[in-house]
Amino acid sequence: MNGYRIPGRRAVEIVKDELLGDGMEGEVYPIADNSAVCAKIYTSPHDDVIDRVAALVGLPPARWDGDHPAHFHVAWPQAPLVDERGRPCGFVMPRIAGLPLEMLGDARGRHQALLEPTWRELLVIAARVAHLFDMLHDVGVVVGDVSLKNVMVTPTGHVTLVDCDTVQFTAPGGRLFRTPKFTPEYAPPEADQLVHRPSTPAQDSFGLAIMICWLLMEGQNPFAGVLTDASLPDDVQQNVMSQNNRLLWPDRFVPMEGELPVEVLPPEILALARRCFAEGHHDPAARPRPGEWVAALNRAQYRLMGCRENPMHFYSASLPSCVWCARIAGGLLDEYPPRSPLVPPGPAAPVPQQPAGVPAQPQPEQPGIGAARVVAIALLLVLVVAIILAVMSG
Structure with missing residues (x-):
């Protein structure tokens, strides 16, 4: 010992x-x-x-x-x-089992992290992250240090907040324990004041909106990129302060190779994100709360289209055709390729430095209809038809 x-x-x-x-x-x-x-x-x-x-x-x-x-x-x-x-x-x-949420920004990371590395699964995961924030806010806990690194995802798409000893909360005796740090890439415009005052649920809501956009837009932070004004620094935190956001003013950024159109986001999700980054930039109370994201993301899951060419392709029903096939036709890589049955999911590289180790629960196999059962059913149907014909002829 x-x-x-x-x-x-x-x-x-x-x-x-x-x-x-x-x-x-x-x-x-x-x-x-x-x-x-x-x-x-x-x-x-x-x-x-x-x-x-x-x-x-x-x-x-x-x-x-x-x-x-x-x-x-x-x-x-x-x-x-x-x-x-x-x-x-x-x-x-x-x-905690799984890998950090930041693994889901590209096809390789998704295939390492998830059993079902599809865009539909990303909608489910985004809703679970929002639900987690909603649960914490309901009991008076503010995450504070919002970051993709602080959320783990299992192969089945379940999420867990780690680094929980840095959250902000009020102890039963009334003492406020403030969050000691925050990640600039997910911090709101008022971040410069966070060292002087307590964090708020609205601060979490801003970071949550960035995380959801990141998950659904191939790892693209809406505040990241090279600005067309070369005199300005290419700094995410400064872009947040200046409200330089691709969803609101894409013309402020130099187009990126392979950049996704904002229309890949379902209309209701895009509207919530724009509300957060437009009105919510100056008025934290205008930012969508986690519960609003949960409801919208759950609705979006029922408004998806499947692709005839690739069963791994899912896209919003608001689009005229499969956005992923269109990108392949334009010479880009398939972000949601079919999984090879010979290559099971799992990390191919060393796991990032986060607690991990509890094996994910195996998914029960769905019962199928074997060949013998099919033959038996067919014979039974033939027998029934023969009896009916015999009765009618008699």
Whole structure:
């Protein structure tokens, strides 16, 4: 044993020679006798971090169930840890399966990450991310550090928020724990004021809108790209501040090779995104809330067209024809190619430094009709017809 334990309970053996992930604040390791959980050990734990963890373990998300037994909506701290001297040093949390959401920006990453790497599945995943934000806001939690790296996705498309010890929340005693950091590429125009005031759900809503556009537009951040005004810097955060957005003013950007038209977004999704980045730029209250995204994305799933040429191609019914086939005809690569039956899904490269390890639940096979059953049914039908004819002739 290496001296770690849960206060008032038992010792915890941490496998220090198997690093699952690391960051500025600490490192994540497996726990020897329980593959369903892991431990985060802080590099330099200070009082605010220790108080934060102690408060987090008592909040509702610590008791949330997932969409199925092996899934968690959040990698929430479950119990604090102390070292051999009894000093707080980290916490125990669920060990999460899957890969970071940022893997889904291109065909190769989608085939590594998902069992069904289609655009229809991306709509489902986007709705699940929005639902996750909606659940957190309902219990007074603000994500704050919105980022594709902080959401994991399983092969079946289920999502989990990681890095949960950085969220903003109010402890039962009334103390506000603010989020200590944010990712500039997903931060709203008021980001420069975040260091001086608490984060808000509207801040999350801005980052969520960027994530949804990114998922549905082949990894294109609507604020990223080279500006036509060469005197301005090509900086995503500065573009957010200046409201330089491809969905609103595409003429401000130099066209990118293979750039998707904004019409690939279903009309209702495009309208929500434009509302967020237009009125919502100056008025945070105008930004669509996560629940609005959930409803719109779910409706969009029922308004899809399938492609006659490729069963992996799905597109919005608002388009006259398959956008993916049109891109192939224009000389671009197929973003949703058929999966080879000889190549199962799974990471071909080392998994990025995030906690991972719980195997995804196998999907039950659908019962089929075997050849023998088909023959039996055919013979039964012949017999029935013969009986009917015999009765009629008699």
